[in-house]
Amino acid sequence: MSDMISADLVDLDLSADTKEAAARALAERMAARGRVTDLEGFLADVAAREAQMPTGLDGGIGIPHCRSEHVTEPTLAFGRSARGIDFGAADGPADLVFLIAAPAGADDAHLTILSALARQLMNAEFTDALRAVGDPADAAALIRGEEPAAAAGDEDSVAIPAAASAGAATVGTGDREDPGPSGRPFRIVAVTSCPTGIAHTYMAAESLENAGREEGVEVVVETQGSAGFDRLDPAVIAAADGVILAHDVPVREKDRFAGKPTVDTGVKAAINRPGELIGEVRGKAARGEVTAAGATDPSGAAGATPVERGGESGEGYGTKLRKWLMSGVSYMVPFVAAGGLLIALGFAIGGYEINKAPSVMDHFVWTQADSWAALLFQIGGVAFAFLVPVLAGYIAYGMADRPGLVPGFVGGSIALTIDAGFLGGLAAGLISGAVVLAIQRVRIPKALRGIMPVVVIPLISAAVVGFLMFVVIGKPIASAQSAMTDWLNGLSGANAVLLGALLGLMMCFDLGGPVNKVAYTFATAGIAVASPSDSAMKIMAAVMAAGMVPPLAMALATTVRGRLFNAAERENGKAAWVLGASFISEGAIPFAAADPLRVIPSSMVGGAVTGALSMAFGATLRAPHGGIFVVPLIGNPLLYLVAIAAGVCVTTALVIVLKGLRKPARGATAQGSGGADPSAPAPGTKRPVAA
Numbered sequence: 001m002s003d004m005i006s007a008d009l010v011d012l013d014l015s016a017d018t019k020e021a022a023a024r025a026l027a028e029r030m031a032a033r034g035r036v037t038d039l040e041g042f043l044a045d046v047a048a049r050e051a052q053m054p055t056g057l058d059g060g061i062g063i064p065h066c067r068s069e070h071v072t073e074p075t076l077a078f079g080r081s082a083r084g085i086d087f088g089a090a091d092g093p094a095d096l097v098f099l100i101a102a103p104a105g106a107d108d109a110h111l112t113i114l115s116a117l118a119r120q121l122m123n124a125e126f127t128d129a130l131r132a133v134g135d136p137a138d139a140a141a142l143i144r145g146e147e148p149a150a151a152a153g154d155e156d157s158v159a160i161p162a163a164a165s166a167g168a169a170t171v172g173t174g175d176r177e178d179p180g181p182s183g184r185p186f187r188i189v190a191v192t193s194c195p196t197g198i199a200h201t202y203m204a205a206e207s208l209e210n211a212g213r214e215e216g217v218e219v220v221v222e223t224q225g226s227a228g229f230d231r232l233d234p235a236v237i238a239a240a241d242g243v244i245l246a247h248d249v250p251v252r253e254k255d256r257f258a259g260k261p262t263v264d265t266g267v268k269a270a271i272n273r274p275g276e277l278i279g280e281v282r283g284k285a286a287r288g289e290v291t292a293a294g295a296t297d298p299s300g301a302a303g304a305t306p307v308e309r310g311g312e313s314g315e316g317y318g319t320k321l322r323k324w325l326m327s328g329v330s331y332m333v334p335f336v337a338a339g340g341l342l343i344a345l346g347f348a349i350g351g352y353e354i355n356k357a358p359s360v361m362d363h364f365v366w367t368q369a370d371s372w373a374a375l376l377f378q379i380g381g382v383a384f385a386f387l388v389p390v391l392a393g394y395i396a397y398g399m400a401d402r403p404g405l406v407p408g409f410v411g412g413s414i415a416l417t418i419d420a421g422f423l424g425g426l427a428a429g430l431i432s433g434a435v436v437l438a439i440q441r442v443r444i445p446k447a448l449r450g451i452m453p454v455v456v457i458p459l460i461s462a463a464v465v466g467f468l469m470f471v472v473i474g475k476p477i478a479s480a481q482s483a484m485t486d487w488l489n490g491l492s493g494a495n496a497v498l499l500g501a502l503l504g505l506m507m508c509f510d511l512g513g514p515v516n517k518v519a520y521t522f523a524t525a526g527i528a529v530a531s532p533s534d535s536a537m538k539i540m541a542a543v544m545a546a547g548m549v550p551p552l553a554m555a556l557a558t559t560v561r562g563r564l565f566n567a568a569e570r571e572n573g574k575a576a577w578v579l580g581a582s583f584i585s586e587g588a589i590p591f592a593a594a595d596p597l598r599v600i601p602s603s604m605v606g607g608a609v610t611g612a613l614s615m616a617f618g619a620t621l622r623a624p625h626g627g628i629f630v631v632p633l634i635g636n637p638l639l640y641l642v643a644i645a646a647g648v649c650v651t652t653a654l655v656i657v658l659k660g661l662r663k664p665a666r667g668a669t670a671q672g673s674g675g676a677d678p679s680a681p682a683p684g685t686k687r688p689v690a691a
Contacts, residue, residue, distance in 0.1 A: 054088025395429025504611025
């Protein structure tokens, strides 16, 4: 590790107050040594990784890290803060900060060393020594695994143990013993993995191993990290009494663990509460609960749902509810896009009377344009008909995993049958998930466990959800849906403009995130009928126009004031022209991640202007997606483009003014002010996403 960290990459008096400032201070040291070629581009990659999951760990440790094409070789920088810096850990701010930088194509040998450091961070002697060290050179030596010069002749000095190697690691039992089925110690196999595969993966492994020693449990961990992974011996898996899967990316070859009591959770849970996970898997083994590959327990006991596997234990109900709803929306959107665009193409070819055409099964003529238009319209209508059932089914899936799909789809279909629409789909999904979770909490005789997920849960849950939708809540929800439709149809004047501004703000708040999706789903729900109202089509037009503003504005800003952006952002600006024109709001995310306090408010103002103008101009849209490519299908297309242009200009002006007011960053180079940057990616290449 001698080439990864040296004394000039250590700051024992880190004065930063925020995690962004801390990352910048340490990154500047890397840039000064030529390890980082584009400071702003690298910090954007660090911010993108931080946005995926906080990098703070219990015990006062922060480990911001990423892979980036702006890194020339694997590098570590270490900072120690007297006041502490908030990296999102549950137990408070971090005083030890490690910035870990890996090139996009780092070799396995270097990544293995980085993984060894990650394991060392679980060693209390190691972190205590770093808190006590007084010289940067000694700190760098400690991190490299060498004896500090100041302690070289001190017989009482504490030697820091060598870091464990990456790959599969075995932990023997401690003084305590937890007998397995035949009197031997309880045996657990585990898999850990995180998006980057550098830090959390190996820290989770070390944490589980340490907890195993304390509990008297044999733990064998397979780390699926950037340094590759050594597959667990099939004999070891066969002999295991339980399985822990701690991951934020899919586990490779997960079927190997079928038939074992399994705890499936996020990687940070294994770092923060390994003892609880070991106790949980022992409890499942004692109850005889086993898990089929990729499924919940056949016994009906609730394991980690898809939503829970992506989050942290202890999340509030509001957070879980948002994730459940987003699970349904994310699966629904492709049906909306495909069905809506097909319907719009049918209208473009055959006119708006095409919805009255007879079925193409009996009247299709190859040489008639109207037949092709009717075919596209009817295929799109079929795809659109899945919107509410898919929404309900995958809300239930987010709550209860695969057992929730059957009652969810049934409830969603009933919502369509009774004209409960979008609101009925939301209710059906939540009710279905709740019913399945309730059934899973019932203790089932072992003889019935095998048929629970195939027969019992689908049968009972579908019957209960169907009864509730048809008899109890369906009619009130249908009435509410009808009232909302009537309200939308009655919108005019100032009310419509204010609604357009609100939807514009929502579309630009998080650029493809939950708030953005709420506005988009609200709009698409209104046109998800054979003959949408004029108000619903106005709302759809306002939502799409506002969603195009942020990426187009960032593209324009990088064109007219390139010196305010670094080389990577200028390259991203070229791609943002196409993304914005295609109604892909996510094209502005690299800019928002690098400078959220200037980019996001500016985007929201521009989006609100565009949404309000679109409603004021009376622009309508029948297609749920497509950007400028569906302009021929827009009512009042010229004024619609004027609304988009106005919002883009407002956002561009605000971004330029706000960026122009900021003070130049300490250590900024010519490349950050518009100079040539030899490290910038070639046109047409894509910066790798920080995992």
